[in-house]
Amino acid sequence: MGGSDPHRNFSLHVETPLPERHISLYPSLLRLIVVFYILIIIIYSGLETVFGEICDEKVF
Secondary structure (H helix, E strand, O other): OOOHHHHHHHHHHHHOOOOHHHHHHHHHHHHHHHHHHHHHHHHHHHHHHHHHHHHHHHHO
């Protein structure tokens, strides 16, 4: 148990060179960007199929 404590402290110092606020803020921003990107792709593909069906019905 005592041998793992120095290793844990070392890994904490290596993983957190920046303040905690930046570390907690950055992944949330990335997550928001990814979610918006996926939503835009889904909406765009859905609109494309709907408009494609409407255009096919009107043209043919």
